[in-house]
Amino acid sequence: MKDKVRKAVLPAAGLGTRFLPASKAIPKEMISIVDKPTIQYIVEEAVASGIKQVVLVTARGKCPIEDHFDKVWELEHILRERGKNGLLEVSQALWKMVEVISVRQHEPLGLGHAFYCAKNVVGDEPFVGMLPDDIVDCPDYPCARQLIDVYNKYKCSVVALMKTPPRLIDKYGMVKFKPVEGNVVQVFDSVEKPKPSEAPSDLGIVARYLFTPEIFQALEETKPGVGGEIQITDAIANLARKGRMYGCIFKGERFDAGDKFGYLEATVHFALQHPELGDRFRKWLKEYVSKI
Numbered sequence: 001m002k003d004k005v006r007k008a009v010l011p012a013a014g015l016g017t018r019f020l021p022a023s024k025a026i027p028k029e030m031i032s033i034v035d036k037p038t039i040q041y042i043v044e045e046a047v048a049s050g051i052k053q054v055v056l057v058t059a060r061g062k063c064p065i066e067d068h069f070d071k072v073w074e075l076e077h078i079l080r081e082r083g084k085n086g087l088l089e090v091s092q093a094l095w096k097m098v099e100v101i102s103v104r105q106h107e108p109l110g111l112g113h114a115f116y117c118a119k120n121v122v123g124d125e126p127f128v129g130m131l132p133d134d135i136v137d138c139p140d141y142p143c144a145r146q147l148i149d150v151y152n153k154y155k156c157s158v159v160a161l162m163k164t165p166p167r168l169i170d171k172y173g174m175v176k177f178k179p180v181e182g183n184v185v186q187v188f189d190s191v192e193k194p195k196p197s198e199a200p201s202d203l204g205i206v207a208r209y210l211f212t213p214e215i216f217q218a219l220e221e222t223k224p225g226v227g228g229e230i231q232i233t234d235a236i237a238n239l240a241r242k243g244r245m246y247g248c249i250f251k252g253e254r255f256d257a258g259d260k261f262g263y264l265e266a267t268v269h270f271a272l273q274h275p276e277l278g279d280r281f282r283k284w285l286k287e288y289v290s291k292i
Contacts, residue, residue, distance in 0.1 A: 002124055002125045002126070003126070004125075004126075005050070005125075005126050005127065005148050005151065005210065006050075006051065006052045006053060006125060006127075007051065007052070007054075007121075007125055007127040007128070008046040008051045008053070008054050008055065008127060008128040008130055009055045009057060009115060009118045009122065009127055009128070009129050009130070010039065010055065010056050010129075010130050010131075011105070011114035011115065011131065011132070012029050012057060012058050012062060012132050013058055013059035013104075013105040013108065013114055014028070015108070016028025016029075016258075018258060018259065018260065019031060019258070019260070019263075027061065027064055027065055028133060028258065029065055029132045029133060030064050030068065031263075033257060033266050033270055034270050034271050034274055034277070037065075037068060038132065038133055038135070038257050038263075038266075039065060039068075039132040040068070040094075041135050041270075042130050042131075042132045042134075042135065043069070043097070043098065043100070044097070045136070045142045045143065045144055046128065046144055047097050047098050048139075048142045048144075049143075049144035049145035049148060050145065051098065051128060051144070052098065052099065053098065053099045053100075053101065054069075054098050054100045055102070055103065055121050055127075056100060056101070056103070057103055057104075057105050057114045057115070057117050058102045058103070058104060058105070059104060059105050059106070059108075062102075066102055068094060069094050069095055069100040070094075070100075071092075075091055076088060076091055101121065103117050103118055103120075108229075109224070109228065109229055109230055110224070110227075110229025110232075111229075111230075111231065111232045112222055112230035112231050112232040112235050113229070113230040115129055115232060116230070122213065122216075123213070124213050125213065126151060126157075126211065126212045126213070127210070127211060128144045128148065128208070128209065128210050129232075130207070130209075131208075131258075133256070133257045133258030134206065134207030134208075134254070134256055134257065134258065135254070135255045135266055136160075136207070136208065136250065136253070136254045136255075137252055137253045137254075137255070137269065137270075138251055138252025141251060141252075142252075143160060143250045143252050144210075146160075146250050147160060147209070147248055150184055150210070150248045151210045151212075151246075154184075154246050155212075156212065156239075156244050156246050157209070157210060157211045157214065157236075157239055157245050158209070158210040158245075158246045158247065158248055159175070159187065159205045159208070159209050159236060159246075159247050159248070160205065160208035160209070160247075160248055161177075161185070161203045161204065161206065161247040161248060161249045161250070162203070162204060162249065162250065162254065163202055163204075163249070164202050164203065164204035165202075166196040166202075167196075168204070169194065169195075169199045169202070169204065170193050170194065170195060171193060172193065172204030172205060172206065173191065173192050173193070173204065173205040173232075173233035173236065174190065174191050174194055174199040174200055174202075174203065174204050175187045175188075175189065175190045175200060175203050175204070175247060176189040176190070176200035176201060176240075177201060177203060177247055180246070183248060183249040183250075183251070184246060184248055184249075185203070185247045185248075185249070186243075186245070186246055186247070187236070187240045187245040187246060187247045188240050188241065188243075188245075189240050189241060190205065190233050190234075190236045190237040190240055191233070191237070192231050192233040192234065203247065203249070205233065205236065205247075206250070207254075208250065209232070214239060214244060215239065218235040218236075218238040218239050219232075219235045221238060222235045253269070255269065
């Protein structure tokens with residue numbers, strides 16, 4: 001097995017039903033937060049974490065994601081001809097920042113199956129798994145980088161964890177663990193979406209994973225669950241019970257942009273940070289709130 005983490009796998013084959021009707025004709029991952037598609041925030045985090053290759057797991061209708069990270073000759077020619085060099089650099093940065101390739105998930109058989117579809121591309125390397133509608137803002141220490149640093153020390157798979165309020169426990173995979181050091185724990189088991197009274201702890205798995213190639217064997221051993229889907233949480237439990245799983249209670253502000261309310265939170269958050277719009281938006285927001 002190779003040690004260096006160079007690849008990230010982004011499962012992006014879902015139907016995006018939570019965002020209908022907006023997602024009827026365009027991929028949900030391409031819905032913009034301010035002026036960037038949601039998935040671009042995830043790819044930028046991967047690049048900032050040292051990732052050199054992004055593997056998109058896609059399905060029919062997801063070609064706009066691939067196009068977004070490709071070179072558009074006509075657009076660049078027009079921008080160059082018109083002297084719009086700033087916009088030209090923005091367009092070129094998308095295909096220069098990282099190598100992006102894609103594989104197909106031909107059937108909607110779950111998140112675990114989506115990761116398994118990348119097996120032949122990942123090979124014998126560790127990789128970061130990143131859900132493309134879940135944003136963690138921590139510019140000085142990206143969430144994916146936090147997992148990579150834990151992996152570099154313990155040479156095991158690592159999942160991102162957060163303290164979860166009781167009302168949300170049945171929406172996440174919850175873990176049984178013991179503290180190791182600082183914000184690092186060893187995970188011994190995981191349960192997919194338990195009742196609050198049956199959860200092994202208040203730490204839930206959130207949208208960022210670092211897997212060694214062992215995960216593919218674990219996925220092969222994982223039986224389909226509800227709806228015939230292969231749950232990544234069950235494969236994580238498989239590795240955890242073998243003593244091969246750690247957790248990192250990540251630092252950063254997290255937004256579930258696949259949820260309409262979380263999407264609105266992310267939009268306000270990044271609009272306030274925007275170098276061109278931030279001050280103007282903040283002033284408008286204060287005035288608007290004062291009228292409510």
